[in-house]
Amino acid sequence: MGNVIDLIEAAKGSGRKMLAVLIDPDFGTDEALLERTVQNACMAKADLIFVGGSLLTSTAFNRCVELVKQWSDRPVVLFPGSPAQLSHHADAVLFLSLISGRNPELLIGHHVTAAPTIRAMGIEAIPTGYMLVDGGKPTTVSYVSQTVPIPHDKPGIAAATAIAGELLGLRTVYMDTGSGAEQAVSPEMIEAVRKSVDLPIIIGGGIREVATARSLCEAGADVLVVGTAFEKDPEHIFAMSEAVHA
Ligand code: 1GP
Numbered sequence: 001m002g003n004v005i006d007l008i009e010a011a012k013g014s015g016r017k018m019l020a021v022l023i024d025p026d027f028g029t030d031e032a033l034l035e036r037t038v039q040n041a042c043m044a045k046a047d048l049i050f051v052g053g054s055l056l057t058s059t060a061f062n063r064c065v066e067l068v069k070q071w072s073d074r075p076v077v078l079f080p081g082s083p084a085q086l087s088h089h090a091d092a093v094l095f096l097s098l099i100s101g102r103n104p105e106l107l108i109g110h111h112v113t114a115a116p117t118i119r120a121m122g123i124e125a126i127p128t129g130y131m132l133v134d135g136g137k138p139t140t141v142s143y144v145s146q147t148v149p150i151p152h153d154k155p156g157i158a159a160a161t162a163i164a165g166e167l168l169g170l171r172t173v174y175m176d177t178g179s180g181a182e183q184a185v186s187p188e189m190i191e192a193v194r195k196s197v198d199l200p201i202i203i204g205g206g207i208r209e210v211a212t213a214r215s216l217c218e219a220g221a222d223v224l225v226v227g228t229a230f231e232k233d234p235e236h237i238f239a240m241s242e243a244v245h246a
Contacts, residue, residue: 012222019048020047020049021230025085042074048075048077062089076091077126088121097128098130098131098132101145128173129162130173131176135185139177152177155191159197163196173201176205177204177205187215190216202221214243
């Protein structure tokens with residue numbers, strides 16, 4: 001398996017959209033449901049499996065990643081809410097800098113804490129500009145990060161932030177309205193960012209309907225991340241994967 005960022009850039013280059021299935025590590029306590037979700041992700045040819053969450057209440061993080069890796073033939077990518085969410089079982093980690101916020105711990109502090117561990121584990125780190133966008137209600141990530149999301153109707157702020165990320169040398173931008181958000185990032189905001197940077201664009205938060213997924217892909221998203229909708233119904237992965245790849 002090659003580097004995950006190379007897979008994402010190659011897909012972007014050929015216009016192929018990607019689906020990432022997000023596994024909440026707390027959700028991993030129900031192993032049968034976790035296994036079904038991972039199996040469905042593989043059978044539906046989802047492209048990536050993300051594991052992580054902004055607030056971890058279970059102690060079984062490493063075990064969850066180990067199981068996901070064991071059951072999956074897809075690359076397993078950590079989407080860590082803290083430096084505690086690292087595991088050598090993963091293929092890569094999104095090395096997230098919360099560039100929409102002004103919390104120094106989430107811009108560089110946690111990175112310093114995590115860097116030696118990531119190096120020692122030998123997993124690929126993907127420098128990612130993480131941008132929190134208002135999705136209609138406060139979410140766990142907005143509360144835990146203590147940052148103000150970019151207003152939903154301000155594509156210009158998102159574009160300027162993404163350009164700054166690109167100029168800083170980040171390899172991808174991830175715009176997220178947070179898990180369980182009422183609204184996904186708007187197509188207008190994605191279009192503004194698409195016109196402004198050449199980086200792969202990852203979009204997550206509040207994506208439930210196939211029609212929403214289609215409109216976000218058409219607006220310029222390269223990778224869609226879906227968690228909550230698949231926790232509620234792991235069979236929904238098939239229709240979503242078909243829509244993203246169509
Ligand atoms: C959250 O982008 C993810 O960080 C996924 O959100 O759980 O709403 O799909 P959902």
